[in-house]
Amino acid sequence: MIKQIPGGVCAPKGYTAGGIYCGIRKRNDKNDLAMIFSEVPAHAAAVYTTNLVKGAPLTVTKNHIADGVAQAVICNSGNANTCNSNGLEIAEQMSALAAEQLGISSNDVIIASTGVIGQKLNIAPVANHITELAASLSQEGEDEAAKAIMTTDLVMKKIAVEFEIDGKICRLGGIAKGSGMIHPNMATMLVFLTTDTAISAPMLQKALSHDVQKTFNMLSVDGDTSTNDMVSIMANGLAGNKEITEEGPAFDIFMKALNTVTISLCRTIAGDGEGATKLLECDVTGAADEKTASVVAKSVITSSLIKAAMFGADANWGRVLCAIGYSGADLNVNKVDVAFKSAKGIIPVCKNGAGVDFSEEIAKKILLEKEITILVELNSGSASATAWGCDLTYDYVKINGDYRS
Amino acid sequence: MIKQIPGGVCAPKGYTAGGIYCGIRKRNDKNDLAMIFSEVPAHAAAVYTTNLVKGAPLTVTKNHIADGVAQAVICNSGNANTCNSNGLEIAEQMSALAAEQLGISSNDVIIASTGVIGQKLNIAPVANHITELAASLSQEGEDEAAKAIMTTDLVMKKIAVEFEIDGKICRLGGIAKGSGMIHPNMATMLVFLTTDTAISAPMLQKALSHDVQKTFNMLSVDGDTSTNDMVSIMANGLAGNKEITEEGPAFDIFMKALNTVTISLCRTIAGDGEGATKLLECDVTGAADEKTASVVAKSVITSSLIKAAMFGADANWGRVLCAIGYSGADLNVNKVDVAFKSAKGIIPVCKNGAGVDFSEEIAKKILLEKEITILVELNSGSASATAWGCDLTYDYVKINGDYRS
Numbered sequence A, B: 001m002i003k004q005i006p007g008g009v010c011a012p013k014g015y016t017a018g019g020i021y022c023g024i025r026k027r028n029d030k031n032d033l034a035m036i037f038s039e040v041p042a043h044a045a046a047v048y049t050t051n052l053v054k055g056a057p058l059t060v061t062k063n064h065i066a067d068g069v070a071q072a073v074i075c076n077s078g079n080a081n082t083c084n085s086n087g088l089e090i091a092e093q094m095s096a097l098a099a100e101q102l103g104i105s106s107n108d109v110i111i112a113s114t115g116v117i118g119q120k121l122n123i124a125p126v127a128n129h130i131t132e133l134a135a136s137l138s139q140e141g142e143d144e145a146a147k148a149i150m151t152t153d154l155v156m157k158k159i160a161v162e163f164e165i166d167g168k169i170c171r172l173g174g175i176a177k178g179s180g181m182i183h184p185n186m187a188t189m190l191v192f193l194t195t196d197t198a199i200s201a202p203m204l205q206k207a208l209s210h211d212v213q214k215t216f217n218m219l220s221v222d223g224d225t226s227t228n229d230m231v232s233i234m235a236n237g238l239a240g241n242k243e244i245t246e247e248g249p250a251f252d253i254f255m256k257a258l259n260t261v262t263i264s265l266c267r268t269i270a271g272d273g274e275g276a277t278k279l280l281e282c283d284v285t286g287a288a289d290e291k292t293a294s295v296v297a298k299s300v301i302t303s304s305l306i307k308a309a310m311f312g313a314d315a316n317w318g319r320v321l322c323a324i325g326y327s328g329a330d331l332n333v334n335k336v337d338v339a340f341k342s343a344k345g346i347i348p349v350c351k352n353g354a355g356v357d358f359s360e361e362i363a364k365k366i367l368l369e370k371e372i373t374i375l376v377e378l379n380s381g382s383a384s385a386t387a388w389g390c391d392l393t394y395d396y397v398k399i400n401g402d403y404r405s
Helices: A056-064 A087-102 A124-135 A142-148 A201-214 A249-271 A290-302 A304-311 A318-325 A360-367 A394-401 B056-064 B087-102 B124-135 B142-148 B201-214 B249-271 B290-302 B304-311 B318-325 B360-367 B394-401
Strands: A003-005 A015-020 A033-048 A069-079 A109-116 A157-165 A168-177 A190-195 A230-235 A279-287 A337-342 A345-351 A371-377 A383-390 B003-005 B015-020 B033-048 B069-079 B109-116 B157-165 B168-177 B190-195 B230-235 B279-287 B337-342 B345-351 B371-377 B383-390
Touching: A015 A124, A015 A142, A033 A056, A033 A124, A033 A142, A033 A190, A033 A201, A056 A087, A056 A109, A056 A230, A069 A087, A069 A142, A069 A190, A069 A230, A087 A109, A087 A124, A109 A190, A109 A230, A142 A157, A142 A168, A157 A249, A168 A249, A190 A249, A201 A230, A201 A249, A249 A279, A249 A383, A279 A290, A279 A304, A290 A304, A290 A318, A290 A371, A290 A383, A304 A318, A304 B394, A318 A371, A337 A360, A345 A360, A394 B304, A394 B394, B015 B124, B015 B142, B033 B056, B033 B124, B033 B142, B033 B190, B033 B201, B056 B087, B056 B109, B056 B230, B069 B087, B069 B142, B069 B190, B069 B230, B087 B109, B087 B124, B109 B190, B109 B230, B142 B157, B142 B168, B157 B249, B168 B249, B190 B249, B201 B230, B201 B249, B249 B279, B249 B383, B279 B290, B279 B304, B290 B304, B290 B318, B290 B371, B290 B383, B304 B318, B318 B371, B337 B360, B345 B360
Parallel strands: A069 A109, A190 A230, A279 A371, B069 B109, B190 B230, B279 B371
Antiparallel strands: A003 A157, A015 A033, A033 A069, A033 A230, A157 A168, A168 A190, A279 A383, A337 A345, A337 A371, B003 B157, B015 B033, B033 B069, B033 B230, B157 B168, B168 B190, B279 B383, B337 B345, B337 B371
16 A cells, blocks of 8 residues: 655655755755655666757766666756756866765766756856755755755645655655646656655666656647756665565556656646646547547646636537547547536537537636646547646746746 | 739630629628629649648539539639538539629639528528629729628729730739638638639649648638638630640749748738738748748747737737747757737847847837747758738637627
C-alpha cells in the first residue's frame, strides 16, 4: 500500500535540503539557489528534454551520472544557462563549488538551471553564497529548496509517500518546478526525486523512463518544449531493503510509489500552469491501442480553443471533437462520445460524433469548478490514457508578454 | 506583371455576389449568408481541411465539383453544420435552394458553412430568404458577401489582381474568412477565389494544390485545425485567353497571380487573427532543404510563448531558439542566427546559437510595430520558407472563452 506522508525530498532517510537567495534573480523576494544532499552516495537516474537546444546543465548532469551515482543536486532559477557561450564551463564551476562544500566528487553532482534562455550566467553570486547554501542544508530545508526552483510558479510543489518492501519502510519524495514551457512531446519540467529504497541504477533508470511516459510526458501547459527540462532521482538505499535488481513484486511496488508521486506532481504542475484558473484532465478510453489513446488525450489537452473555452466555462464540445479529428490518430469519429465531469457532476454532450441535447445550466455549473475532466470514449477497443493541462487565461498572456523584465 | 486592382470576387468578368442576414446568427448586426455566381459554368477546384472530422458541406462540395465544374457558391456563417445528425441532408437542401433560384444544377453549387460545431442547422432561415439572397447578387455585392462569411473577423478580406495572358486581360479575385482555428497542418480556412482566366479543371486544381502548400498551409493563428476549412476557385474563361491545359509560361503567370492573391489573404488573415494586435512573419533561410525551412518557420510562428512575447514587444529570442530546437527538424543549432525586423529597422539578437549584445531600447522600438518579421538563418544550405501568424493577446482568450453565447 502506498501512503502519502508529509514532506518532500527530505522525507526519505538520509536527505537534507536547503535554499537561499544568492542574487541571480534581480528581485530578492524569492530564493534562487537550491541544494539537495544525500548523506551517502546514491544511485541516480534522469530523463531530459527532447529539445535539440539543450541547456548546458543537462549535458553536464548526463556526464556526471553516467556511472549511475550521485550524491547532491544544485539548481538555480532566474537564468537557464542555455544558448550562451560559456554554459558548460559555468555549469561545471557550479558543480565544483557544490562538491567542494559537501566534500564529495564534482562528478556526483546533479546540476540544473531554469529561467531566461540566452543570457550568460554570472558565477559570482553562486561562489559568494555557496557556503551559506551548504549551511542551510537541513531536514526542514526542503521547502526553501522547493521555493528556490520556482519561476512563475505560484504554488510550491512537493509530495512524499511511504511504502513497504521486504518488511522495510521505504519512502519516496519529490519537489517540482512547473508553470510554463511545458509540453508532452518530450521528457518534462524540473523535478527532483529522492528515495531511500535500495534499487540498482539500471532499474532506477528503467522505472523513471517508463513512468514519465504516462505522467510528465502527458502534461501540457502551453505546447512549448523547454530546453532545460529534466527529472532526476537519487536512491540511497538507507531503507535497508534488499536491493531491487530486476523486475518482480518489489519493483512493482516501487513503480507504484513512483507513479503516485509523479501523478500528484503532474496535477499540481498543471493546476499551477501559467495564469491557470483550472486543472484540466482528459481521460480517453475505448481506444484501439495505447498510442491512439495517448495521442488523442494530448491533442485535446493542448488545444488553445478548448483551453480558452474551459476558462470561460463554455461547454463547447465541438472543439473537443475537432481536436480529436486533427490529432493524427486513426479512429472513427462517428463512434466518439464526449462528456464533461467535475465535482458537481457529469454531463454527456456528444454521442457517436454528434451533439446530444443537454442543459446549458448544468453544464455551466459543472464547468465552473476548479478541476474539470474531459471524458472521451472512442468505443473502439480497451486502451486508455490520461493527459493533464490547464485553461488558457488573460494571465497567461500577461505573464509571458514581458517575462524578461 | 501582376497588378493589384480594386475589388474582390467580382473583379473578374462575369461574376456577381451578394450577402444578407437571414437569421442563422442570433444577432442581426452582420450578414450570415453569402452567394457568388458566375454567369457561365466555370471550371472549379478546391482543397479541404485534413481534419478527420469534416464538415458536411465539404463532403457535399467535393461531390459537386468532382466533374471539375461549378457555377455558384453559397456559404453561411453562425453554424458550421458539422457533427450533427443531419448535416449532409441540410447541405444538399441549401445547394438545391441556391440552384433553383439561379436556374442551374444543384451539382454545380459549392457549399460551405462556418460557425459553431455540433449544432443542427435550421434550413428555414435559408429557405425563407433564398430569393432575397439571389436578388442581392450584383457586381457591387462582393463586400456584402465578404461580410457574410466573417465570424470573429474584424476586417473584411478581399483582394483582386490583373495580369495578361495571350494579350488578354485576366483577373483573379478572392474573399476570405479567417480569425480563429487556423493551423498549417492542413488545407486552410474559408477562401473563395474567382477568375476569368480560361484554364482546364485539372490545371486549376494543380495550381491551387501547389499554391496552398506555401501560403495557407504556412499560416497559424492558434494551432487548431478547423473541421470546415476549404479554399475553392472558379475559372469561367471569359477573359478569352487560350485555355491553359499544361505547364508553361501562361500557367506560370497564372500561378504567380494566384500566389499574389493568396499571400495577400494570408497576411490579412494572420494580422486579423483572433485578438491579434500584430502580424508576425517568420522567414527561414539557409536551410538544408525546403522541408526543414518550412518545419522551422511553422514551429516558430506557432509557439504560444513567442506569440505572447511579441504581444509584449519583448525581444525574448531564447524562445525562438527553443521553438527551433523542438520543431523536429534535423539541424545544427550552433549555426543558427536570429534577428527581429520591422519598419523601424532590424536587430540581430543571436549568432551561432548564442546571444549577442543588443540594445533593448532599439529592440523595443522595432517590436512595438504592427508587423514583425522574425528572421532565422540556419547557415546550412539555400532553402527557405515563410510562415505567418499573429501575437497571443488577452483578447484571444476573451473571444474564445465564451464563443458560443
